[in-house]
Amino acid sequence: MRILITAAGSHGDVAPYTGLGTRLSAAGHDVALAAPEGFAALVRGSGLDFRPLPADPRATPAGGRGAGDKGGGGRRVDDGGAGGRGSSLMARAAAFVDSLGDGLVDAAAPGVDLLLLSTTTAPLGWHLAESLGIPSLGVYLQPVLPTGEFPPVVGGTRSLGRWGNRTAGALGQRVVDRLHTRAARRLRERLGLPALAQSIRRRRQEQQDWPVLHGFSPTLVPRPADWRRGLEVVGNWWPYEPPGSQLPPEVEDFLLAGPPPVFIGFGSMAAGHGERLSELAVQALRRAGVRGVLQSGWAGLAATGDDVLTVGELPHAQLLPRTAAVVHHCGAGTSAAGLRAGVPTVPVPVTADQPFWAARLAGLGVATAPVPFAGLTADRLAAGIRQAVEDASYRARAQAAARAMADEDGAARVAEAVARLAGR
Numbered sequence: 001m002r003i004l005i006t007a008a009g010s011h012g013d014v015a016p017y018t019g020l021g022t023r024l025s026a027a028g029h030d031v032a033l034a035a036p037e038g039f040a041a042l043v044r045g046s047g048l049d050f051r052p053l054p055a056d057p058r059a060t061p062a063g064g065r066g067a068g069d070k071g072g073g074g075r076r077v078d079d080g081g082a083g084g085r086g087s088s089l090m091a092r093a094a095a096f097v098d099s100l101g102d103g104l105v106d107a108a109a110p111g112v113d114l115l116l117l118s119t120t121t122a123p124l125g126w127h128l129a130e131s132l133g134i135p136s137l138g139v140y141l142q143p144v145l146p147t148g149e150f151p152p153v154v155g156g157t158r159s160l161g162r163w164g165n166r167t168a169g170a171l172g173q174r175v176v177d178r179l180h181t182r183a184a185r186r187l188r189e190r191l192g193l194p195a196l197a198q199s200i201r202r203r204r205q206e207q208q209d210w211p212v213l214h215g216f217s218p219t220l221v222p223r224p225a226d227w228r229r230g231l232e233v234v235g236n237w238w239p240y241e242p243p244g245s246q247l248p249p250e251v252e253d254f255l256l257a258g259p260p261p262v263f264i265g266f267g268s269m270a271a272g273h274g275e276r277l278s279e280l281a282v283q284a285l286r287r288a289g290v291r292g293v294l295q296s297g298w299a300g301l302a303a304t305g306d307d308v309l310t311v312g313e314l315p316h317a318q319l320l321p322r323t324a325a326v327v328h329h330c331g332a333g334t335s336a337a338g339l340r341a342g343v344p345t346v347p348v349p350v351t352a353d354q355p356f357w358a359a360r361l362a363g364l365g366v367a368t369a370p371v372p373f374a375g376l377t378a379d380r381l382a383a384g385i386r387q388a389v390e391d392a393s394y395r396a397r398a399q400a401a402a403r404a405m406a407d408e409d410g411a412a413r414v415a416e417a418v419a420r421l422a423g424r
Contacts, residue, residue, distance in 0.1 A: 001422050004112040005139070006034045006104060006121040008055045008096075010268035010298075011313070012333035013120065014039045016141065016215060018046035018240035020116075023411035024418060034107035034121075046240035051110075053103040055096050097124070097180055101187035104128050114421060116414075119144055123180045124187055126201050131191035135421050138212030139414060141332045142353050145212070145231055146170050147224035153356040166226070177202060213414050216336060219404045220360050235408030236336050241315050251293075251319070254309045258291055260324040261309070262385055265295030269329045269350040269373070274300030281327075282308055284381035290324060290389060316341070325388040327381065329373070330358040339366060342402035344394035346384040348373055366398040 003024055007017045014035045021031045025047065032049035035042075036056060043050040101124045108115070108128060115136040117125035122138055129136035142153050146169025148162030160168055177198040184198045209230035214221075215237045223233040246252070255261070264281045278294065282303045285292040292308045294301040302310045311319075316334070320326055320341035327346040328334045335357040338345045345367035347358035361367035368384045388394050 001113040001418065002030045002032075002111055003114045003116060003418065004032050004034060004051070004108055005116040005118075006053070006107065006125055007118040008036060008053055008100060008120045009118075010331075011039070011042075012267055012331040013118065013141070015042065015239035016237050016333055017116075017118070017139070018043060018048065020139065020215070020237040020411050020414055021048045022046050022240050023237070023415055027415050027419070029418065032107070032110075032112075034104065045242070051107040053107065054099045055103065056099075093179055094182075097183045098186075100124055101127075101183045102190070105187070105190060108132065114418065116418075123176060123198065123202070124183060126205055127184060127187050127191065127193065131193055135424075136210075137414075137417060137421065138210065139237075140212055140214050141216065142356075143214060143216070143221055143224070143233075144172075145227060146173065148226050149224045150356075153353040157355050157359040162226075173202065174199070211417065213410070213417060215410045215414075216332060217339065217401075217405050217408055219401050219408075220336070220339060220357075220364065232413070234413035235405070235410035236340070237411040237414065238317065238337075238340075239315070239333075241317060245315065245318070247314060247318050248311075251309065251311060251314065254291075254293070255322050258307075260322060261291035261293045262288070262325045262327060262389065263293050263295065263320060263323045264301070264327040265334070266297050266299050266301070266329045266348070266350070267295075267331050267334060268298045269354075271298040271300075274302060277301055278303050280376065280378045280381065283378035284385060287378065287382035288385040288389070290385060293319070293323065325385060325394075327385065330354040330361065330370075332357060335361060339364075339398065339401050340405050342395070342399040344368070344388035344391075344398055346381070346388050347371065348376055348381070364397065364401060366394060366401055368394070 005017050005021055007014045017033055021033050025031045032051050033043045034051040034053050037052045040050045104124055113134055115125055115129050116139045117136055119140045119142050125136060144153060146166045148166045151160055151165045152169045152172040159165060180198050211230045214233045217235055218233045270277060277299050278301045281294060294303055294310045296302060296310060296312050316337035320337055320343060323343055325344045325346060326338040327348060330347045330349045331354060345361050347361055347367050347370040349355040349358040349370055350373040358370040362369055368387050371380050371384055
């Protein structure tokens with residue numbers, strides 16, 4: 001089959017699909033991955049056909065620009081006024097969605113037999129699949145469908161009770177539908193489809209038990225018992241790694257030069273605030289009495305010294321198992337990578353689904369209590385690092401979770417679902 005995987009957002013929203021794509025390619029399918037232009041090298045480096053999407057993740061909420069930075073060292077880092085930030089995020093989200101529809105059509109133009117749609121691309125991908133008359137399959141990295149077992153993954157971590165959680169989840173989907181209304185209308189006009197409200201398109205998907213395979217571990221989020229048929233939690237699919245790849249020599253030398261360091265990285269969050277965050281991170285590491293590896297990320301973290309090393313993008317599967325603990329923003333991919341590595345986490349969630357994953361890790365006993373980015377100080381971060389490193393129970397539980405995850409193969413489950421569709 002000619003398969004088009006569509007993914008939009010930051011690195012963590014795209015990289016896992018390189019591993020999924022290579023698994024499907026190995027099964028004999030012709031696989032292309034449509035993603036923002038900045039990920040062309042990442043996709044082509046995995047051996048997949050790359051097709052560009054016009055959406056720029058650095059101009060969208062995925063870039064984490066809603067969080068300001070007024071602190072350094074032991075001073076507070078806050079995120080500005082909530083009202084202004086919320087309206088700004090919605091405006092950028094709307095612009096992101098508007099640019100996405102035409103890109104999906106162009107990406108499918110060379111021909112496609114099956115669409116695999118990520119969380120961000122599915123609401124418009126449904127219309128494209130309808131126009132092409134081909135099947136589609138959801139391959140989500142977040143549990144965004146309503147359930148009574150937990151509140152929506154974006155919007156807070158406090159449970160509202162079973163009825164309240166499901167109601168809040170349904171309301172959240174209405175917001176998503178409104179956000180896609182204009183783009184969906186334009187897309188259907190371009191495709192020559194009759195007018196159809198986005199909410200009706202979603203309802204039809206649900207009524208047809210449209211299949212969605214969720215690429216996270218049931219160890220972290222078991223499948224909700226009240227989900228409809230067709231919604232499954234299959235385990236992670238991981239970013240592609242070339243055979244025989246190794247850490248750079250300077251990283252290897254640093255790891256061998258002393259006790260395991262603490263990893264600190266904020267991924268696509270806090271762009272433009274690297275100088276103060278770097279100062280804060282180094283102060284926290286030294287107050288905790290540990291060495292550190294800073295991943296530059298979009299924030300541009302950087303520091304020098306015998307006890308700290310700055311790195312760029314590195315395979316988490318090779319680096320994280322050799323650390324004493326990981327400090328990160330709790331995106332879905334980084335949360336899973338830390339858990340897979342069997343090391344404790346110090347969660348510093350910033351926005352979107354990150355508080356959800358932070359709470360999940362803490363609830364599993366593999367992470368300290370989350371330190372929200374808005375309240376981050378060197379002292380609070382140092383305290384979290386000391387707790388994660390010195391309390392052996394965190395590592396023991398993390399290693400138990402890693403052993404459970406080792407038996408999961410989310411990419412294989414997706415390949416099986418694709419094979420069933422191909423058989424039809």
